Amino acid sequence: MRLSQYPINTLKETPAEAEVVSHQLMLRAGLIRRLAAGLYSWLPLGLRVLQKVERIIREEMNRAGAFELVMPVVQPAELWQESGRWTEYGPELLRIKDRHQRDFVAGPTHEEVITDIVRRELKSYRQLPVNFYQIQTKFRDEVRPRFGVMRAREFIMKDAYSFHLDEESLREGYRAMYDAYTRIFTRTGLTFRAVRADSGAIGGDVSQEFHVLAASGEDAIVFSDADDYAANLEAAAALPPAEPRPAAREELRKVPTPGARTIEDLARFLKVDPAHCVKTLIVEGTDGAVVALAVRGDHELNAVKAHKLPGVASPLQLASAERVRAATGTEPGYVGLVGLECRIYADTSALALADFVCGANEKDLHLTGVNWDRDVPGAMPADLRKVVEGDPSPSGRGRLRIARGIEVGHIFQLGRKYSEPMKALVLDEGGQETALYMGCYGIGVTRIVAAAIEQNHDERGIIWPDPIAPFQVVLVPLNLQKSDRVRAATDRLYAELTDAGIEVLLDDRDARPGVKFADAELLGIPHRLVVAERGLEAGKLEYRHRRDTDSHEFPADRALGFMRSRLG
RNA sequence: CGGGGCAUGGCGCAGUCUGGUAGCGCAUCUGCUUUGGGAGCAGAGGGUCGGGAGUUCGAAUCUCCCUGCCCCGACCA
Numbered sequence: 001m002r003l004s005q006y007p008i009n010t011l012k013e014t015p016a017e018a019e020v021v022s023h024q025l026m027l028r029a030g031l032i033r034r035l036a037a038g039l040y041s042w043l044p045l046g047l048r049v050l051q052k053v054e055r056i057i058r059e060e061m062n063r064a065g066a067f068e069l070v071m072p073v074v075q076p077a078e079l080w081q082e083s084g085r086w087t088e089y090g091p092e093l094l095r096i097k098d099r100h101q102r103d104f105v106a107g108p109t110h111e112e113v114i115t116d117i118v119r120r121e122l123k124s125y126r127q128l129p130v131n132f133y134q135i136q137t138k139f140r141d142e143v144r145p146r147f148g149v150m151r152a153r154e155f156i157m158k159d160a161y162s163f164h165l166d167e168e169s170l171r172e173g174y175r176a177m178y179d180a181y182t183r184i185f186t187r188t189g190l191t192f193r194a195v196r197a198d199s200g201a202i203g204g205d206v207s208q209e210f211h212v213l214a215a216s217g218e219d220a221i222v223f224s225d226a227d228d229y230a231a232n233l234e235a236a237a238a239l240p241p242a243e244p245r246p247a248a249r250e251e252l253r254k255v256p257t258p259g260a261r262t263i264e265d266l267a268r269f270l271k272v273d274p275a276h277c278v279k280t281l282i283v284e285g286t287d288g289a290v291v292a293l294a295v296r297g298d299h300e301l302n303a304v305k306a307h308k309l310p311g312v313a314s315p316l317q318l319a320s321a322e323r324v325r326a327a328t329g330t331e332p333g334y335v336g337l338v339g340l341e342c343r344i345y346a347d348t349s350a351l352a353l354a355d356f357v358c359g360a361n362e363k364d365l366h367l368t369g370v371n372w373d374r375d376v377p378g379a380m381p382a383d384l385r386k387v388v389e390g391d392p393s394p395s396g397r398g399r400l401r402i403a404r405g406i407e408v409g410h411i412f413q414l415g416r417k418y419s420e421p422m423k424a425l426v427l428d429e430g431g432q433e434t435a436l437y438m439g440c441y442g443i444g445v446t447r448i449v450a451a452a453i454e455q456n457h458d459e460r461g462i463i464w465p466d467p468i469a470p471f472q473v474v475l476v477p478l479n480l481q482k483s484d485r486v487r488a489a490t491d492r493l494y495a496e497l498t499d500a501g502i503e504v505l506l507d508d509r510d511a512r513p514g515v516k517f518a519d520a521e522l523l524g525i526p527h528r529l530v531v532a533e534r535g536l537e538a539g540k541l542e543y544r545h546r547r548d549t550d551s552h553e554f555p556a557d558r559a560l561g562f563m564r565s566r567l568g
Numbered sequence: 569c570g571g572g573g574c575a576u577g578g579c580g581c582a583g584u585c586u587g588g589u590a591g592c593g594c595a596u597c598u599g600c601u602u603u604g605g606g607a608g609c610a611g612a613g614g615g616u617c618g619g620g621a622g623u624u625c626g627a628a629u630c631u632c633c634c635u636g637c638c639c640c641g642a643c644c645a
Contacts, residue, residue: 009578009579011579011594011595012579012580012594012606013581013593013594014579014580015579015580016574016579016580016581016638017637017638027579034637036636036637037636037637037638091569143569146638261645262644263644263645264644265644279644279645280645281643281645282645300643301643302643303643316643318642318643318645319645321645324645328645330645331645332644332645333644333645359645386643478604479603479604481603482603510603511603511606512603512605512606512607513603513604513605514603514604514605514606514607515606515607516604516606517604517605518605519606530604532604534604
């Protein structure tokens with residue numbers, strides 16, 4: 001491809017709207033342009049990257065035995081009413097009406113449609129198991145689209161759905177997708193990690209996420225330093241402390257703590273360790289009452305764990321100040337456990353404390369020397385907190401480390417969540433109708449491109465991993481317009497590499513060297529060849545990888561072999 | 569949804585407080601010079617200042633309404 005003919009505009013300055021590196025570089029390198037909030041056009045150079053990612057996904061999905069199909073973006077509301085998600089899904093579901101005032105949705109995902117296809121097409125257990133996938137545009141009306149294509153409203157997703165006669169077959173199909181995903185992300189050249197996840201809104205039992213590791217990632221993931229345990233922070237279990245709770249030694253004492261509303265204030269004021277305080281959070285319960293959740297002062301509540309407890313409203317909702325006052329007699333900041341009438345869940349780490357500090361349920365007062373059972377009877381133990389760096393791994397080996405990741409894939413065993421309400425049935429060996437077991441498997445195709453940049457860039461621009469680079473080689477002739485020798489060598493080289501099937505971007509613009517180098521680096525083409533008078537005198541060309549700091553010369557007449565060795 | 573901010577040529581910005589009919593840098597086009605790290609000079613094109621209503625002799629600038637976009641928050645107890 002000749003750059004002089006290629007429709008691309010690089011920007012020297014970063015557009016003000018872009019906050020994260022990947023978004024900034026995608027705009028500057030001319031990969032995408034914004035149309036409206038969370039809506040992006042992919043320009044030719046960006047599309048090349050996207051298509052490379054898609055190709056890897058297709059090859060591996062096909063290899064895993066899945067069948068590609070395409071379903072409509074616009075889906076009738078009836079299907080969503082049937083599955084129950086018309087009301088469950090909430091405002092992220094874009095609802096639209098056609099000219100006859102009939103309700104439709106812009107598909108955020110396709111469980112309903114595929115289940116409808118399957119219940120019509122599959123009649124017999126002999127047709128199972130089967131896996132269908134598509135690579136297609138999705139629409140989710142995000143509360144707050146941001147970070148460019150990382151969290152866009154419209155995006156491209158690979159979604160796959162497998163159907164099985166029984167749970168064992170589902171587990172096998174799930175395992176096959178796990179392996180396919182591992183191959184896909186390995187082939188993209190990105191550093192990633194598969195982690196256990198909470199299955200969230202889509203439902204179901206078992207699920208794992210694939211994260212591209214990047215310091216700027218939106219999600220926290222935890223893993224053991226001694227084995228392969230890895231989980232989303234939300235899903236990571238906190239083990240109860242190993243040592244038994246010490247015996248109570250202090251008397252319960254009420255101490256004045258004027259103005260100390262937060263654990264930080266309290267710890268400073270009383271000169272105690274936050275880890276020796278217990279904070280009491282009042283949340284809404286399911287039966288109109290409130291529920292108290294107690295965690296150690298230095299720990300944070302894990303909302304995903306909390307909302308699963310019996311009697312706690314889901315989604316988790318903190319009680320309003322008025323509700324707190326009605327339940328405890330005091331205002332937020334001084335809530336404590338002693339004398340509370342409501343149900344109390346206590347995190348296992350908090351339960352291991354003796355003689356701790358908590359609110360007194362009176363303004364400007366806290367209690368010291370508080371002890372479970374003696375002062376606070378009936379607290380139910382629970383895992384309520386977010387794990388922290390250094391916690392023992394739930395796998396029993398090693399300590400937990402925390403890293404940041406960008407979720408690019410998610411696989412679920414859904415079971416019969418959709419097949420039962422939507423009556424996706426087949427006849428089993430005994431001739432009996434039975435509901436299908438289902439798995440679903442997503443990859444954020446557009447997000448992978450952004451994640452690749454978050455993980456691979458420097459101050460000059462993008463550094464594409466070879467497998468997804470828009471071009472493999474950028475050919476930079478210097479003084480092309482003036483030097484016949486440079487022109488002849490460039491034309492020869494370009495033809496030779498291109499004929500060999502190498503994707504070459506030739507910067508044949510009449511621009512100064514600095515401009516060409518700067519653009520080549522911004523675009524992030526992994527391999528750069530420079531053709532210049534200086535080297536040609538000695539029969540040499542100059543090679544430099546995007547990650548290198550120095551160039552090195554090699555004989556011009558061995559260019560093809562040299563490049564082949566570099567490209568692997 | 570709650571809070572804050574912004575909207576002026578393709579991009580980045582000034583001008584708004586204190587009303588007088590729009591400017592700078594980058595990018596684009598033409599010419600000459602230049603050519604190993606985002607060149608120089610000379611010239612050119614491109615904006616009804618987000619939309620509407622109002623105040624005024626006169627509005628990018630003041631007032632009101634609307635829209636779009638960006639950021640923060642939704643884990644103080």
